[in-house]
Structures are given as structure tokens and as C-alpha cells.
Amino acid sequence: MSPTAARVTAFAPGSVGNLGPGLDILGLAVAGAGDEVTAVRTSGDAIVVEDAGHPDLPADPARNTAALAAREVLRRAGVGGVGLALTVRKGLPLAGGQGGSAASAVAGAVAVNQLLGGPLDLDGLLAACLEAEATVAGRHADNVAPSLLGGIVLVRATDPPDVVRLAVPPELRVALVHPDQRLGTKESRAVLPQEVSLATALHQAAQVAAMVAALATGDYALLGRALDDRIAEPARSPLLPGFAAAKRAALAAGALGASISGSGPTAFALARGEAAARAAGTAMQAAYAEAGLSATVRIADVDRTGARVIA
Amino acid sequence: MSPTAARVTAFAPGSVGNLGPGLDILGLAVAGAGDEVTAVRTSGDAIVVEDAGHPDLPADPARNTAALAAREVLRRAGVGGVGLALTVRKGLPLAGGQGGSAASAVAGAVAVNQLLGGPLDLDGLLAACLEAEATVAGRHADNVAPSLLGGIVLVRATDPPDVVRLAVPPELRVALVHPDQRLGTKESRAVLPQEVSLATALHQAAQVAAMVAALATGDYALLGRALDDRIAEPARSPLLPGFAAAKRAALAAGALGASISGSGPTAFALARGEAAARAAGTAMQAAYAEAGLSATVRIADVDRTGARVIA
Numbered sequence: 001m002s003p004t005a006a007r008v009t010a011f012a013p014g015s016v017g018n019l020g021p022g023l024d025i026l027g028l029a030v031a032g033a034g035d036e037v038t039a040v041r042t043s044g045d046a047i048v049v050e051d052a053g054h055p056d057l058p059a060d061p062a063r064n065t066a067a068l069a070a071r072e073v074l075r076r077a078g079v080g081g082v083g084l085a086l087t088v089r090k091g092l093p094l095a096g097g098q099g100g101s102a103a104s105a106v107a108g109a110v111a112v113n114q115l116l117g118g119p120l121d122l123d124g125l126l127a128a129c130l131e132a133e134a135t136v137a138g139r140h141a142d143n144v145a146p147s148l149l150g151g152i153v154l155v156r157a158t159d160p161p162d163v164v165r166l167a168v169p170p171e172l173r174v175a176l177v178h179p180d181q182r183l184g185t186k187e188s189r190a191v192l193p194q195e196v197s198l199a200t201a202l203h204q205a206a207q208v209a210a211m212v213a214a215l216a217t218g219d220y221a222l223l224g225r226a227l228d229d230r231i232a233e234p235a236r237s238p239l240l241p242g243f244a245a246a247k248r249a250a251l252a253a254g255a256l257g258a259s260i261s262g263s264g265p266t267a268f269a270l271a272r273g274e275a276a277a278r279a280a281g282t283a284m285q286a287a288y289a290e291a292g293l294s295a296t297v298r299i300a301d302v303d304r305t306g307a308r309v310i311a
Numbered sequence: 312m313s314p315t316a317a318r319v320t321a322f323a324p325g326s327v328g329n330l331g332p333g334l335d336i337l338g339l340a341v342a343g344a345g346d347e348v349t350a351v352r353t354s355g356d357a358i359v360v361e362d363a364g365h366p367d368l369p370a371d372p373a374r375n376t377a378a379l380a381a382r383e384v385l386r387r388a389g390v391g392g393v394g395l396a397l398t399v400r401k402g403l404p405l406a407g408g409q410g411g412s413a414a415s416a417v418a419g420a421v422a423v424n425q426l427l428g429g430p431l432d433l434d435g436l437l438a439a440c441l442e443a444e445a446t447v448a449g450r451h452a453d454n455v456a457p458s459l460l461g462g463i464v465l466v467r468a469t470d471p472p473d474v475v476r477l478a479v480p481p482e483l484r485v486a487l488v489h490p491d492q493r494l495g496t497k498e499s500r501a502v503l504p505q506e507v508s509l510a511t512a513l514h515q516a517a518q519v520a521a522m523v524a525a526l527a528t529g530d531y532a533l534l535g536r537a538l539d540d541r542i543a544e545p546a547r548s549p550l551l552p553g554f555a556a557a558k559r560a561a562l563a564a565g566a567l568g569a570s571i572s573g574s575g576p577t578a579f580a581l582a583r584g585e586a587a588a589r590a591a592g593t594a595m596q597a598a599y600a601e602a603g604l605s606a607t608v609r610i611a612d613v614d615r616t617g618a619r620v621i622a
Contacts, residue, residue: 022520156521197506200512202335212521
């Protein structure tokens with residue numbers, strides 16, 4: 001355990017959840033943008049959100065993801081009577097499908113854990129973040145796990161969490177394309193089928209497994225062939241005007257594969273190398289423009305570090 | 312291409328299909344027992360099965376798996392007017408769930424391909440074997456692919472076949488326990504659900520993917536945790552008296568995991584090391600005995616070679 005501090009700031013990167021066929025079970029940490037949470041010890045015993053980071057985000061600690069994670073860290077550490085003031089700085093878009101709520105939870109948990117001298121290990125932190133995410137976005141760890149651990153993470157189970165950090169081929173790059181459209185997480189989850197055919201289930205399992213095999217051996221072509229989601233993408237694509245054309249454009253521009261990031265509306269493409277990722281991102285942006293939607297593009301490496309204390 | 316011969320014998324190992332959660336998509340080649348097929352060129356242009364290897368197996372070339380594979384090799388090689396006489400020697404039990412029909416198909420295909428000077432590569436051979444298997448046992452490659460290629464094989468797709476040979480940790484051993492009971496492939500497939508819940512589909516996908524990750528890194532404990540089939544095993548277990556107790560016994564004896572081999576009735580356990588596999592096999596045999604069933608046990612390594620010409 002590190003010595004306790006009076007003020008800690010932690011950063012957690014954004015992530016692509018639902019990575020292709022890996023609905024709820026496969027996520028990728030994206031280098032660059034992320035959320036920061038500063039935790040300060042206060043004299044009381046309440047958790048207060050001084051700044052939620054955006055006017056649309058709740059400052060109510062029972063609904064703020066950073067505060068929920070902080071509370072869960074205290075509970076798991078068995079620490080009572082600690083007052084905390086949290087300040088969130090959002091580097092990730094709200095409701096963008098870029099793992100923003102997860103990143104705030106992870107940064108909050110990591111900051112508070114450090115503030116306490118580090119009572120929780122990574123498993124404990126992951127469990128705390130999962131509880132926070134479950135309250136605001138559903139019980140799945142495919143954003144919190146990569147945001148905490150970095151890299152590409154497979155979620156074998158959530159109760160208790162059992163996650164596997166996968167190998168990341170060195171040239172893998174991500175294009176994140178965020179069109180100017182809204183799609184709420186709830187609406188996006190509501191269109192998922194409650195049942196799938198056995199054939200679809202087995203196909204989906206084979207694709208996720210093939211992605212894992214491709215990552216392990218650096219087989220970019222296999223990674224692309226396996227990035228084939230027949231459950232979430234077909235259900236959500238109709239809610240996302242422009243996405244289907246953007247995906248086709250990405251593939252035509254040389255992307256390995258493309259799909260919806262998290263529950264959308266951000267679309268992502270995986271590519272081998274920076275240039276290919278840039279070409280895919282530009283092509284996707286052009287496709288959205290043709291559908292009448294402006295879109296921002298970000299080309300990024302995989303974040304291999306995960307959440308970290310920065311001050 | 313090798314020079315053509317007048318008489319070739321090939322061997323193909325048995326396999327565990329439906330490896331745990333990998334229903335239809337994950338299979339493991341088992342060292343030791345297998346089927347042999349001798350192919351001889353004849354003056355006519357017909358494929359004749361001189362000996363099907365067992366009185367219960369069809370000698371009709373339209374229903375014999377070795378002959379079907381042989382015919383498919385000729386078709387894919389574009390070779391007409393070739394007469395073949397096939398002799399099958401069964402080293403694998405009939406309807407045992409140990410990949411016997413696949414092994415006969417693979418040995419037949421490999422023997423005939425060699426007889427022709429090797430016109431087909433492994434992809435072509437796999438496609439030929441898959442056609443034969445589809446005629447007699449359903450369109451799945453989780454037995455033919457490991458029998459042909461050796462090792463543990465993930466089937467990403469079957470149309471066209473796209474398979475991935477996975478890493479095999481050095482200490483991995485298999486216990487195959489064959490109880491004296493019958494379960495036809497058709498009956499065994501008939502009880503599979505046509506639809507599964509989304510939660511079950513995602514859990515199953517996560518387990519197959521985690522098995523692939525565990526094999527890639529040699530993480531035996533993860534391999535055991537991931538060997539959790541919630542689709543086929545719950546449906547088939549009621550048809551297989553003694554299986555549930557045998558599985559419990561295997562786990563209690565130190566196996567990493569256990570499930571039904573192929574469509575049964577053979578049960579298998581995976582273990583780390585020969586001694587653990589033997590303990591699991593013995594415990595499973597005792598459990599079947601308590602259920603009033605005699606059972607044969609085989610402890611084996613993974614066959615890492617696959618099918619081969621032996622004469």
C-alpha cells in the first residue's frame with residue numbers, strides 16, 4: 001500500500017465496447033481521450049460531486065458513475081467515515097458509445113483507491129467499477145475492464161469478474177467516427193433480441209473465438225474476417241442512419257473490419273497501420289456526410305496502459 | 312505433387328468434437344486410436360468399398376463416409392474415369408462420439424489424394440471431408456478439421472471452410488471414457504434447442520473465446536473455468552445416464568473440466584498431466600460403474616500431426 005494522500009487525480013481511457021461480435025464480452029481501450037477524476041479527502045463522511053464534468057451529467061452521488069465507483073471502493077476496502085469531494089473532467093463524449101461512463105467510474109475508483117493508500121488490487125477495482133457501471137449502464141464489463149487494464153480484454157464472466165487481457169498486434173489501429181446523431185444506451189439495448197437462433201449463437205461464438213486467436217498470433221486478415229457481428233449490429237444498424245454506408249466505405253478503404261462502438265452512435269473500424277486507419281476514418285466521414293451527418297474522426301492506437309494516477 | 316501410386320494407406324486420428332462450449336466449432340485430435348483407409352486404383356471408373364471395416368457400416372459408396380470423401384476428392388481434383396477400391400479399418404468405435412465417421416472420411420480423402428499425386432492442398436482436402444461429413448453426420452467441421460490437421464482446431468466458418476489451428480499447451484492430456492450405452496447422432500442433435508437466450512449465447516461465446524485465450528497462453532486454470540457448455544450439455548445430459556456423476560467425479564479427481572465428446576455417449580475430461588488425466592478417467596469409470604454401466608477408459612495426448620500416409 002502506498003502512503004495516503006489528500007488529493008489524487010486519475011485518468012482512464014475511453015474504450016470500444018461490444019467489439020464486433022463481442023457483445024458485452026470484448027472491449028478495447030483507445031489511446032488518447034479519456035476522463036479524469038480528482039478525489040479530495042474532506043472532513044465529513046459524505047461523497048460529494050463538486051463538478052460532474054458536464055451540465056447533462058448528474059451530480060447526485062447515487063447516479064454519478066464516478067461517485068458510485070468511489071462509494072464501492074470505500075465499501076470493499078472496509079473504510080468508513082471518509083468524506084470525498086470528486087471533480088470529473090470529461091474528455092469523452094456523453095452517450096457517444098466511447099465508454100465515457102466506464103472511464104469516469106474507473107478514474108473515480110482508481111483515484112479514491114490511491115487516496116486510501118491502495119487497499120484494493122485490480123480485481124477489487126474491477127469489481128467496484130462493474131458495480132458502478134451496472135447501476136448506470138447495465139451489468140457488463142466490456143468497457144470498464146479495458147479502461148482499467150488497458151489493451152483488449154475478454155470478459156469471461158462478471159459474477160465474480162473474470163477477465164483476460166489479450167495480446168494486441170503492434171500495428172493495430174482504430175478509427176473512431178462519431179456522427180452527429182443521438183442514440184441512448186437504453187434504446188440501443190431495447191432493440192437487442194432476447195433470443196437468437198442456435199446457428200447465430202454458434203456463428204457469433206466462433207467469430208469472437210477467432211478474434212482472440214487472431215490477436216494471439218497477429219493474424220490481421222483473420223481478425224478482419226472474424227469481425228462479423230450478427231446479433232447487435234443487425235438490430236442497431238436501422239437506428240443509425242449512415243452507419244451501413246460508413247461501414248461499407250471503411251471496408252472499401254482497406255479497413256480490416258468495422259462495426260458499432262458500444263451501443264453507438266460512434267462507429268469504429270480496425271485497421272493495420274496508421275495510414276489504413278486514416279483512410280478508413282476519412283471514408284466513413286465522407287459516407288456520413290453523404291447521409292447528411294457531420295462526423296468527427298479520431299485515429300488512435302490501442303491504449304496499452306489503462307487507468308493511471310496522474311497527480 | 313508427388314508421383315502417383317497404385318496403392319496408398321492413410322491414417323486419421325479420432326477427435327473430440329463439440330469441445331466443451333465449442334458446439335460445432337471446436338475440436339481436438341486425440342493421439343492413439345484412429346481409422347485407416349487403403350485406396351487402390353482399379354481399372355474401372357467406380358468407387359467400390361471392399362471392406363467398410365464393420366458389419367454395421369454401409370459399403371454403399373453413396374453412404375460410406377470414406378467413399379464419399381474419395382468421390383469429393385476426385386471431383387475437386389477434376390479427375391474423371393478413375394476407379395478406386397477402398398478398404399477401411401476402424402480403430403474408433405461406431406457411434407461413440409469419438410469422431411469415427413470423420414476419421415474415415417479424412418483417411419479416405421488423404422489416401423486418394425496421395426494416390427492421385429496430391430492435387431488437393433489442405434484447404435481442398437478439408438472441403439472434401441466436410442462434404443462427406445455433411446452427408447452422414449451434419450455440416451460441421453469440428454471433427455474433420457482436427458482429424459485432418461491435428462491439434463485443437465477452431466472452425467470459424469464452414470462455407471467455405473475457414474479453420475484456425477490453436478496452440479496446444481504441452482501438458483494437456485485427455486481422458487476419454489466410453490460407457491456401454493447407445494446414443495445416435497440424430498437423437499443427440501434432435502434435443503438441441505433451436506433458439507437460445509441472448510444471455511446464454513453471450514456466455515457461451517465468452518467461454519469459447521476464453522478457451523482460445525487459455526490455449527494461446529498455456530493458462531490451464533482458465534481453460535478449466537471456460538470449459539462450461541450451457542447449450543449442448545444441459546440438453547444431452549438427460550439422455551446419458553451416469554454422465555453427470557462422471558463429470559462431477561472427474562472434477563473432484565482434479566480434471567480441469569469435463570463434458571460430452573461430440574454427440575456422445577463418450578465423455579471426456581481435460582487434465583494437466585498424465586497422472587491427473589488418469590485419476591480423472593478412473594474416477595469417471597467408477598462413477599459409471601455405480602450407475603450400472605461398464606466403461607472403457609483411454610488416456611491420451613493431443614494428436615499434433617493429424618492425418619498421414621502410412622503406406
